Amino acid sequence: MRIVSVHGEAMTGIGPISVDLPAGLVAVVGGDGRLRRLAHRMLSGGPGVTVSTLPRVPDPVLSRLPADLRASLEHGGDLDRAEAVVTAGARALAMLEGLARVEAARAQLGRLRGVDPDADRAGVEPEAVLARIRELEGATEELDALEAELRSLRADDAEVSGDLEVATMEWLRERQDAETHLQTFRDRARELKSRLAELDTEGGDATCPTCRRPLADHLPAVQDLLRDEWEDVVQDGSWWRRRREQLENKPDRLRDLERRALRMHAETETLAERVEVARSRVYEMEELRGRLTDLAGPHGARAPRGANVPAALDPEVWSAADVALADTARTMRREARALLLDRAARILGRMTAGRILSISWTESGRLELFSVEGVLHPVAEEDLAAAFVAIRIAAVRTLAARAGTATPPFILGEPFDRLDEPIRIRTVEWLRREIGSDFEQVLLVTRGDIVDACPEVFDAILELRREGLSGPSMFRSVPAGPGALRLVERS
Amino acid sequence: MIVAHLSDLHLGHRTFDRAERGQNLRERDLSVAFQRAIEAIAKAGPDLVxxxxxxxxxxxxxxGALVALARGLDELRTALPETRVLMVAGARxxxxxxxxxxxxxxxDTFPNVDAAAGRARAVVLPRHRTHAILLPYxxxxxxxxxxxxxxxxxxxNIVVAHGRPDDGEAGGIPIEHDRWDYVALGGHHTFRRVRDGVVYSGAVERVGVSPWDEAAEEKGFVLADLEAGEVTFVPVPGRPVVALAPTHVPVGDPAGLQARLEEVVREVxxxxxxxxVRIRLQGTHPDxxxxxxxxxxxxxxxRALHFSIELTGTPVPEMDRTPLIDRVTTSLDAPDDRVVALLRRVMGSGGGGRGRTGARTP
Known part of the structure; x- marks a missing residue:
């Protein structure tokens, strides 16, 4: 599937605009950062935009995934961190395996537990479903709000973690510095003491270490000199010993930061759980709306809902069922995440010419990159950006591969421009190879450096330009491709 | 009439993040390869480059790239003062x-050099009774x-062009190749005769993003003797690139993997x-x-200038086709009919399939 044209009636910041898009690797360049973001949003089919695709009928499997989840992965608009891409990608993969159904079952379990079992035996009343839907109204807004809160909290968390890392490194460096100085002074003090003892023993026969002649009359002067130095060394050494003792324990600021970081991790985890609960409510609502349609049926008949439930169930039965569903959902997410990170690591390996070898997910919900030099800690901004891009590509490809369908059009914007230049070039050259065999269309929204670096790689380059400061924007096609020559015989 | 034909020098190409005295080692490799090519051309003494x-x-x-090129051109002019150098700009x-x-x-301002960067240009060399068309990217x-x-x-009559030849009806600069004595092409990194007298010289060093794909190919330039109709490829030595044979190591055996890696590396x-160096590991899990x-x-x-490990050969695993209800019930610590019945109840009729977001059923 590919996007053939995008038409915006009056996009805020761009105005009315229309563009035809060819297949292959297409660069959308030019404009300032804001204009590029607007262009990205436009290509992603923002409000007031009509996106025409070929074929026109959406893929039956992938289109069953929630539209916002697919859009996040294929267009990347609202995913701002690599961890968020992992979560979204793993969720989408797990949903192909039936995660939504497990979550909906769990939500229903909770609901059934709170109602009269006799009513359960009779099946689900449409009125009860309606009542539950009414209860769940606002779940989507709640989810949006919680997700926004989680994003903000994660940003704060990342900031505190960064401060903590800097403070820890500073403390360790200072402690090491004090230790090194102390050892140096101790060694020097030992050396001087031993030399003074030698001079005391050997007297005027002691030799000068420089010229190897006996010190004779110079002995007292040399002894005074060495004693002075020894005293200085002892005094300075004492200062470094105290300094090292001071640094033995973590400074208060570092301890404060650790406490803050722990608190924020805990808050993030709690909020992440609340987001999951809110998401389950949204899925339950979707499920119930579907069920309501089933219950109404073509003739308004109630559909049977499987085996009846005994009137009085042991609380342990409810609990065991809930645990089984929760375990299954967790396992599905974990397996999907492992698969996604496996595929992403392979892509990242190619992007970095084999420098980064694997990506893993820590218990605190962070990404850890393992390179030929070991675990990357701290992780460079460029490497995180590369992981972000690799995970998005992996998510879209793996979803399509698992669903047994063609890879949908893929829109890549930030953080592509933040990658190291060799990685940028490897990435587009790799995407170029994948065009045809895997991707049919990749739209790269970029500042343009990559186009200057390797114009021959792109099938088309569209330059976004604005006429004057507030004039209309337009796309202009810039020549691209390898440069065609036509070898013909003499006519 | 002897023509020395070279292309895809990619001077200034930086990769692999290894530097010596402030210069990227690959950038230096490419300058050295160009220098070697110039020395070989000076010895061959062609009429045209x-x-x-x-x-x-x-x-x-x-x-550094400008300096390397200027130095090379200067050496060429010193060694072969009568030899003209015709250049076209490539995509890069x-x-x-x-x-x-x-x-x-x-x-273009250098003595003896014609460098076409924008439009096509015709150059006539009266001394050799030669007409050349320069077709930049x-x-x-x-x-x-x-x-x-x-x-x-x-x-x-000679064409110097940068691009990809296409025999089809699609657009592209038409070149009636049988009317030209030599068509010198650039834009492909490997020496290749496209037709009689239509030749890619290839790059002078391995400059692709994956140099291992070109490990077995020689790099260099071409000497074309137009009188004899002979095209000779002159190899230029470059930095060795080693693409090790794909190695299979079972998943979950890091010790075996290390032993195998040691063995393979020892055998180079x-x-x-x-x-x-690149080694491809088949079936190995990144972890x-x-x-x-x-x-x-x-x-x-x-030890290596660059050592790359690439994981290959593991397709995306098939989806788990186990009915969902079975997946849920197998996670029970102790199977209990009442729990299974309750699970069946909440998962809908039978609990099979994958629900509304499920993929194709087998």
Missing amino acids: VVAGDVFDRSNPPP DTPRRTEDAGALAAL RSALTRPLPAPEPDPRQRW PGGIEEKI DLRGLDPTFLASLVD
Whole structure:
């Protein structure tokens, strides 16, 4: 599937605009950062935009995934961190395996537990479903709000973690510095003491270490000199010993930061759980709306809902069922995440010419990159950006591969421009190879450096330009491709 | 009439993040390869030298690349004062903005050098009774396309172009190749005869993003004897690139993986020192690499100029086709009919399939 044209009636910041898009690797360049973001949003089919695709009928499997989840992965608009891409990608993969159904079952379990079992035996009343839907109204807004809160909290968390890392490194460096100085002074003090003892023993026969002649009359002067130095060394050494003792324990600021970081991790985890609960409510609502349609049926008949439930169930039965569903959902997410990170690591390996070898997910919900030099800690901004891009590509490809369908059009914007230049070039050259065999269309929204670096790689380059400061924007096609020559015989 | 044909020098190409005295080692390798090519050309003493594009790796090359090129051209002029150098800009030499000619255009001012960066250009060399058409990258992209014609008054007619030949009816600069004595092409990194007298010289070093794909190919330039109709490829030695045979190691066996890696690396003739090495591991899971001894990995990285590990050969696993209800019930600590019945109840009729977001059923 590919996007053939995008038409915006009056996009805020761009105005009315229309563009035809060819297949292959297409660069959308030019404009300032804001204009590029607007262009990205436009290509992603923002409000007031009509996106025409070929074929026109959406893929039956992938289109069953929630539209916002697919859009996040294929267009990347609202995913701002690599961890968020992992979560979204793993969720989408797990949903192909039936995660939504497990979550909906769990939500229903909770609901059934709170109602009269006799009513359960009779099946689900449409009125009860309606009542539950009414209860769940606002779940989507709640989810949006919680997700926004989680994003903000994660940003704060990342900031505190960064401060903590800097403070820890500073403390360790200072402690090491004090230790090194102390050892140096101790060694020097030992050396001087031993030399003074030698001079005391050997007297005027002691030799000068420089010229190897006996010190004779110079002995007292040399002894005074060495004693002075020894005293200085002892005094300075004492200062470094105290300094090292001071640094033995973590400074208060570092301890404060650790406490803050722990608190924020805990808050993030709690909020992440609340987001999951809110998401389950949204899925339950979707499920119930579907069920309501089933219950109404073509003739308004109630559909049977499987085996009846005994009137009085042991609380342990409810609990065991809930645990089984929760375990299954967790396992599905974990397996999907492992698969996604496996595929992403392979892509990242190619992007970095084999420098980064694997990506893993820590218990605190962070990404850890393992390179030929070991675990990357701290992780460079460029490497995180590369992981972000690799995970998005992996998510879209793996979803399509698992669903047994063609890879949908893929829109890549930030953080592509933040990658190291060799990685940028490897990435587009790799995407170029994948065009045809895997991707049919990749739209790269970029500042343009990559186009200057390797114009021959792109099938088309569209330059976004604005006429004057507030004039209309337009796309202009810039020549691209390898440069065609036509070898013909003499006519 | 002897023509020395080279292309895809990619001077200024930086990769692999290894530097010595402030210069990227691959950038230096490419300068050295160009220098070697110049020395070999000076010895061969051709009547004409043509460079078919991608002289630089980017349209705003680093100063070192300009110096390397200027030095090479200067040496050529000293050794062969009568020999003209004809150059065309490739994709990498051409800036996106048409109003910018790019760095290569500056070389047009050098004595004995004609460097076409924007439009097609005809050059006549009366001394050799030769007519050459220079077709830079940009000329193949801008309309109207040039329609190069040989000059019947000249003894030799030559095309120097950067691009990809296409036999089809699609657009592209038309070249009636049988009317030209020699068509010197650039834009493909491997020496290749496209037709009689239509030749890609290939790059002088391995400059692709994956140099291992070109490990078995020689790099260099071409000497074309137009009188005899002979084309001779002259190899230029470059930094060794080693693409090790794919190795299969079972998943979850880091010790076995390390032993196999040690064995494979040991068997590289002459060792891996200063070479660009890639090993492909089939079926290995990325996390298995974490089980390798870090000092062992570090030693590989230190010894080679670049050591790349690539994981291949593991397709995306099929979806789990087990009915969902079975997956849920197998996670029960102790199977209980009442729990299973309740699960069936909440998962809908039978609990099979994958629900509304499920993929294709088998």
